[in-house]
Amino acid sequence: MEKMKLKMIYSDLKPDIEIIENELEKALYSTSHVLNDASLHLLRAGGKRIRPLFVLMSAKFGHYNIDRMKYAAVPLELIHMGSLVHDDVIDHSDMRRGRPTVRSQWNNRVAMHTGNFIFGRAIQYVSQIKDPKAHQILARTMVEICNGEVIQIEDKFRLNQNLKDYFRRIKRKTALLIESSCEVGAVVANVDPAVTMRLKRFGYYVGMSYQIVDDVLDFVSTDKQLGKPAGSDLLQGNITLPILLMKDHPKIIQFIERASKGIVTEEERLEMLQIVRNSDSIQEALKVSDQYLAKAMKEVEQLPEHPTKKKLRDIALFIGKRKF
Template identity: 55%
Template structure:
């Protein structure tokens, strides 16, 4: 089953949010407009708006209010991707040129800043102070996660706790906040809000771990970028942590990272291949499955409505996706 088929009943509402996104990223300045529009048209699963909409189904579903939250969170996600591409010096995302590749780093950073600002402007329509506090906290944690990733590049002396804390900040909190803010704007009760937040957090953790696995197991065509790109950029993910339990692989990585300013991609190719064929992949998937089960458990506390079934189906898709 394709992901979109798990929430076909949201198709009309998602179309309205897509229209809102196009309207929001409009800029009078030509370069900003073109760069922002290119990013929007590059596609994406639009998962964060989907989570906002589904969470809101458990309360007072008012699309005029909810769409502001949904589009704001997607814009924040988009802006973080633009900044990521500059930090990682990435020329390709989803098989297409990045903003920094088509223009330059300065334009990319300013485009990201512009989109962040537009997200905050959109969110001012929400008159619930607690929602603004949660969004601000999420954005701060997202930034800390990015800084931590930069700090730990090429650092082979990391542990599971450091990795999990980093992906919590970089990925899981934006997804959990999407669920929580959807619940808040729909005025759900506290228990429902907590259950949706927990579902989003555990889903986000599983989602990022699967992403890190696919970086080794999917093809360049499927990824839209070279396999093992994260490791080539010095990012130590869960499969790498487990693979380094093999002292030979760790030694090869130590040699490859001896001069981080001059990494030889040819040395990395066999290492990436070894990791992709090692038991590290199964171990990492096992951790993802644990988070996935916790996401399912969180759903058990919610009433049996169509949105709950959709959330369960999304979890099933994410946990078993091949790309």
Template identity: 55%
Template sequence: MEKLKLKSIYSEFRTDLEFIERELNRSVHSASPMLEDACLALIGSGGKRIRPVFTLLASKFGDYNPSVTAKAAVPLELIHMASLVHDDVIDDADLRRGERTVKSIHGNRAAMYVGDFLLGRSLEIIGELDSQEVHRVLSRTMIEICVGEIIQIEDKFAAEQNLRDYLRRIKRKTALLISSSCELGGLVAGADPATVRKLKRFGYYVGMSFQITDDLLDFTGTEKQLGKPAGGDLLAGNITLPAIYGLRDPELRPYLLDALGGGLDKAGVAKLLGLMRNSEAIRESVRISDLYLEKALREAEALPDIPDRDSLIRIAKFIGKRKF
């Protein structure tokens, strides 16, 4: 049902999105069949395409040109895909979206090169746009993503984290790429500077809500919904917002510490997830996510009143409340 709802929203600009999808597939052509097959499998694995969709819709606030927009939208999705491939190597993950990861099929060494190939192709494509500002935004985004990923590695299994640590980390890890997707969409279409700034802020707030929702789903979702075992982020040592709040709860804290220390068996993990799902930690995390979503909607409502603004608003509401 959730996926059908998203497809319904996307149907409003299906032709434009199909063009970007074709360009995305074309972008990973390679002399290596294994490399190309791995990339095509990633593309076809059921991603929500949030970043290219936001680039597409943001570009409607300027002089929209599908070919130009694709040269920004495709690199952003390639960067996102590369980060997932590298994440799966770091986390030793065998499943993503219910499918085997590149790492599990081809091994760590090949997976790292697949990710590097995707990053290289993103730079090659964005280089076709004659705009120093576009190049600056993308370069800065890639740098900040790397910083965010390194900080996440440094923070693994560190139980005593605070809210500020977490928010700064997800800003770099997730929100900036979504923010840049909106910003670049406006920039490549020549939207006026005030509109570009609103789009950038909208994307940032949506991105923060998006990642908090992802982190909530690790505790509240099912393996079928997530395409991977529930609680996997926690067991891998990633301290997310629900865990930060949960560690403040005397009942939940021992279970969370045991999980981080590898001391919970399958039954113990199931009990922890059951306790978390009905906890104040989840309710407080939802509240924080909703605050970011409300800020995103205020930015969207301040944008020029064109039909595509409504699509931005509907997608923002969807991804802040999604179940997958």
């Protein structure tokens, strides 16, 4: 049902999204059988293709041409995919979207090379864009994502972090890539600079909301819905907003100590989930997400009149209220 809602929002862009999908498959082809299989394994695991969607929607406010826009949309998704492969190595994750991760199916070395290969393909696609500003945006984005990955390692199981640490981390982890999707789409389509800035800010606010909701869903969804054990973030040492809002709870402190040693039992995981689900932290975290969403809506309201305005509003609401 949720996926159907998303498809309805961008139904008029379906032919262009299919072009992007075909281009992604072409981009991930390698003469190395291992790299080819590992990359396509990740692609065929699916995904909402949110980033290419934001590229195309932002471009609608300028000179839209799918043959040009694909060189902006494809690398944004490739950067996202490459970062997922690296994340799974950092987090020792065995499952993603209900399927074995690249590191689980092969090994950490293959996963790291696969992520690097995907990043390399992203750079190749970007090179087809003539505007140097688009190159600068994507280069900065990739640098910040890599910084964010290392910071995430440093922050693992660290209970003395604060909200500023968390927001800075999720900006690099998620919001920056959605912000860049909106900005690059606008830049390549020659959108008015003032409108481009509004789209960029919209992308940032939506990205922050998106990641907070994602962090909440990790606790409130079932294992089946997530395609991995609920509470995986905390098991792997990632201290997200719901936990930061209740980090002084003695049971949570004890759980994190045991998780850091890798000795958490299934019974303890289920108990932790109940404690978090029954706390106020879930609703408090969603309130923060809603605040970012409200800021995103203000940016949309001030965009020029265009049919895409409603679609941006709809997709932002979908992201902020999604259940998967």
